[in-house]
Amino acid sequence: MKVTWVLPGGEDVVADVAAGLNLMEAAQNNNVAGIQGECGGSLSCATCHVHVAEDWRDKAGEKGEFEEAMLEMADGDVSDASRLSCQIVMSDDLDGIRLTVPT
Amino acid sequence: MTVWTPTDDGFADLSSHDTFMNGSPHNTFARLRRDDPISWTGWDGGEGFWNIVRHADITELNRNWQVMSSARGIRMEDQTYEEYLARRTFQETDPPEHMKTRMKVGKAFSRPVVADFEDQIRALCQPILDEALEMGTFDATKIIARKLPMMMLGQILGTPEEDLPWLVEKGDALIANTDPDFTDHVLDKMQTDEYRMMPFNSPAGAELFDYAKELLAKKNAAGDTSGVLHYILQPDKDGNVMPENEFRNFFCLLVAAGNDTTRYSIAAGLQAMCHQPELLGQMQEGGDVWATAPDEIIRWATPALYFRRTARCDHEIHGKTIREGDKVLYWWASANRDETMFENPNRVDLMRSPNRHMSFGQGGPHVCLGMHLARLEVRVLFEELVKRVKLIEPAGPHKFLRSNFVGGIKELPVTLQAK
Numbered sequence: 001m002k003v004t005w006v007l008p009g010g011e012d013v014v015a016d017v018a019a020g021l022n023l024m025e026a027a028q029n030n031n032v033a034g035i036q037g038e039c040g041g042s043l044s045c046a047t048c049h050v051h052v053a054e055d056w057r058d059k060a061g062e063k064g065e066f067e068e069a070m071l072e073m074a075d076g077d078v079s080d081a082s083r084l085s086c087q088i089v090m091s092d093d094l095d096g097i098r099l100t101v102p103t
Numbered sequence: 104m105t106v107w108t109p110t111d112d113g114f115a116d117l118s119s120h121d122t123f124m125n126g127s128p129h130n131t132f133a134r135l136r137r138d139d140p141i142s143w144t145g146w147d148g149g150e151g152f153w154n155i156v157r158h159a160d161i162t163e164l165n166r167n168w169q170v171m172s173s174a175r176g177i178r179m180e181d182q183t184y185e186e187y188l189a190r191r192t193f194q195e196t197d198p199p200e201h202m203k204t205r206m207k208v209g210k211a212f213s214r215p216v217v218a219d220f221e222d223q224i225r226a227l228c229q230p231i232l233d234e235a236l237e238m239g240t241f242d243a244t245k246i247i248a249r250k251l252p253m254m255m256l257g258q259i260l261g262t263p264e265e266d267l268p269w270l271v272e273k274g275d276a277l278i279a280n281t282d283p284d285f286t287d288h289v290l291d292k293m294q295t296d297e298y299r300m301m302p303f304n305s306p307a308g309a310e311l312f313d314y315a316k317e318l319l320a321k322k323n324a325a326g327d328t329s330g331v332l333h334y335i336l337q338p339d340k341d342g343n344v345m346p347e348n349e350f351r352n353f354f355c356l357l358v359a360a361g362n363d364t365t366r367y368s369i370a371a372g373l374q375a376m377c378h379q380p381e382l383l384g385q386m387q388e389g390g391d392v393w394a395t396a397p398d399e400i401i402r403w404a405t406p407a408l409y410f411r412r413t414a415r416c417d418h419e420i421h422g423k424t425i426r427e428g429d430k431v432l433y434w435w436a437s438a439n440r441d442e443t444m445f446e447n448p449n450r451v452d453l454m455r456s457p458n459r460h461m462s463f464g465q466g467g468p469h470v471c472l473g474m475h476l477a478r479l480e481v482r483v484l485f486e487e488l489v490k491r492v493k494l495i496e497p498a499g500p501h502k503f504l505r506s507n508f509v510g511g512i513k514e515l516p517v518t519l520q521a522k
Binding site: 031038039040041043045047070 | 166198209457465
């Protein structure tokens with residue numbers, strides 16, 4: 001299944017991602033610049049902030065309470081599109097999802 | 104010339120603080136990574152413990168906080184339940200409780216907030232470097248590395264400037280509580296349990312405890328809302344305020360952690376520059392190197408040598424069974440030299456990328472709260488240093504702290520030549 005990250009410079013990183021992997025881990029595996037994921041997905045750092053393209057937001061699911069709070073500490077423009085990518089787990093529904101690394 | 108060659112025979116006693124007086128026993132860690140990745144150390148100071156030494160194994164366990172709990176203590180020393188309750192900070196909690204504190208204190212240390220301190224840090228560096236360059240030959244830990252984190256901490260905490268040297272002295276006594284150069288109450292040689300309910304089991308903890316309370320009263324009376332203390336004591340959205348006991352322990356943690364770790368990162372970076380002369384030129388070239396250099400210096404330093412977890416249930420790994428209640432040590436110092444993760448792990452490579460070092464405990468819920476500040480301080484200090492010097496060289500042997508918990512060069516004689 002495909003995931004696309006749009007980097008701040010406009011360049012795309014496209015990678016195959018297996019179901020069950022979260023999108024922070026997927027970004028780390030593909031060395032996507034700007035996604036650190038320093039707490040390993042335990043909602044302690046806010047360094048895997050992405051913007052989810054509008055068409056994909058429903059499928060990506062709702063933000064949790066802790067995620068919402070941690071997003072206040074994130075780098076870059078925090079908006080309705082913002083998610084911590086460690087909280088989005090790859091599934092068939094998300095094949096083709098587009099994420100932007102915020103500036 | 105290599106930076107520094109470990110001298111241990113490959114079978115060093117990891118429970119002994121004396122072992123670490125010659126630096127981390129990297130020959131021992133290398134052997135364990137190769138032959139005995141899940142090893143047991145018996146100990147006459149308490150229950151023994153498991154050593155986890157491979158990068159991949161620590162990564163796997165560190166994320167598994169459901170099994171490996173922080174809530175029974177984070178150092179190898181045993182604690183009773185009542186000691187734990189009296190002394191704990193959010194370091195000694197697990198999710199979701201840990202996340203609740205994190206949400207409260209995290210913003211003050213988040214990257215966007217910390218980034219605003221850059222100009223202040225740059226300004227703080229100048230008088231420190233002025234003094235160093237004037238002296239020419241000096242102890243770089245004392246004259247450079249110790250000062251910047253202390254001054255920065257004061258600004259962040261909102262403490263009066265005149266209190267800073269006292270705070271640093273107490274912070275040293277807390278964390279380096281096994282080195283007689285820093286405390287009269289050497290933890291593993293203490294004959295009293297008078298301080299066991301105090302932060303870090305230390306009389307300095309008791310003093311900082313009182314200081315935090317007075318400082319807060321003074322600031323409240325004066326309507327002074329500067330610094331993170333004020334921020335941390337704001338009620339959350341449900342109206343809950345951090346209890347006094349927890350606040351005082353948190354304050355001690357900030358003083359101790361805010362001081363020591365950045366200091367020893369800076370010291371290790373300076374030591375590396377002494378022994379790998381090419382680093383100065385690479386830094387002076389500038390540009391991309393500053394995106395990667397701070398993390399490499401912090402990997403090289405690994406000021407927190409290990410953190411402990413406690414198994415909540417039996418857990419199998421590499422054919423060994425860690426039993427419920429066993430203490431498990433994640434040796435960041437070993438993971439950061441793991442040859443399967445880092446090419447030439449015993450060299451400083453300022454351009455190393457990716458650099459999945461674990462100095463901040465990355466990959467788990469307890470990842471360092473101050474990591475963005477630490478990276479910023481390290482970057483700015485070295486940026487400013489290399490603008491002003493044309494040579495840095497050792498001026499004598501350096502000395503390590505007597506501690507198996509904090510890895511640091513406590514004395515680093517160097518000679519600097521101004522441009």
